[in-house]
Amino acid sequence: MCETSRICSWKIAHVLDNPIRRLIHNPQEILGGHIKPGQTVLDLGCGPGTFSIAMAKMVGESGRVIAVDIQEEMLQILRKKAALHGLESRIIIRKSGPDRIGLSEKVDFALAFYMVHEVPNAKDFLKEIASVLKPNGKLLIVEPKMHVSADAFEKTMDIARQVGLSPISEPKIRFSRSKLFSR
Template identity: 60%
Template sequence: MANCSTDVCSYKRAWALDTWVRNYIHNPYKICGDYIKEGQIALDLGCGPGFFSLSMAEMVGEKGRVVSVDIQEEMLQMLRDKSERAGLRSRIIPHKSQPDKIGISEMVDFALAFYMVHEVPDKKSFLSEVASHLKPDGRLLIVEPKFHVSKPDFDSTLRVALSTGLKQICEPKVLFSRAVLLVKV
């Protein structure tokens, strides 16, 4: 997340999250395509301006939905505008969360936490809430930036995720990143 503070990446820098270079490096179809199926409900945590949400909305198809969560209303408005222009507005449910609570009611098949878990002050509470919204066999993909999150810090996050009842499936390769795919058991 270039140009982002140590807390939350400001909506004023949203342009850095939505470029052709990022699409080349972090193509949503390559990263999430194996885990999202038509008709599913997907969760994009810390969705920002919708870089992953729009592609996820295409992946879930007309009968699926994407719950896009962010703590900044400005990011969600950018997502609403972009999804309207892309003809995907009916598939995306923007949700403004609180800094300490996601606060959704949906149960989801797949959740993505891309470059954002390191910004969460209480990882145990956050990952417990995410796990509670996964359907049986639901999957969570956590991806963190190598340049910002050390291997010991990532391993600590993984231990917290495992303590919430999730089981590690694999460590997908994501350029410049540390990643883990987990399943609800």
């Protein structure tokens, strides 16, 4: 899905967000059981916003989605899409720093879909996410089988446990390795 560099380029945003992808990784199926109206939720490495847009519909008018990415171009695509759907007021768009996401808000739910393997320091990254989860807040990590071996995924899961996250379940998601954590 991505080019050879560590970060998936915005130039292939269309591969991440299109009707076929949304059939394979149906946001409602994947996230519907975790997100409720009124919640504040986080889409980490949101890319072109496949999940951010769906999450904004799930949290409703009183909820908020904080969509974070390191590439301004991805955020620009999401900005346009949010406007097209009339969802600008529900989606807070933030550019992540190279080492820190830099969030001050606490969130009910965080999604890290196909992005943790792109982060250079998974421990610092997961520690920061754990710190912004509300008590009982959840984090869903999903990684692509194509790029992340079972061993590499287990190492990331160990790191998540080390930073204080408790594994709850392993949701079945096509072509993916996944784990749901609670704070």
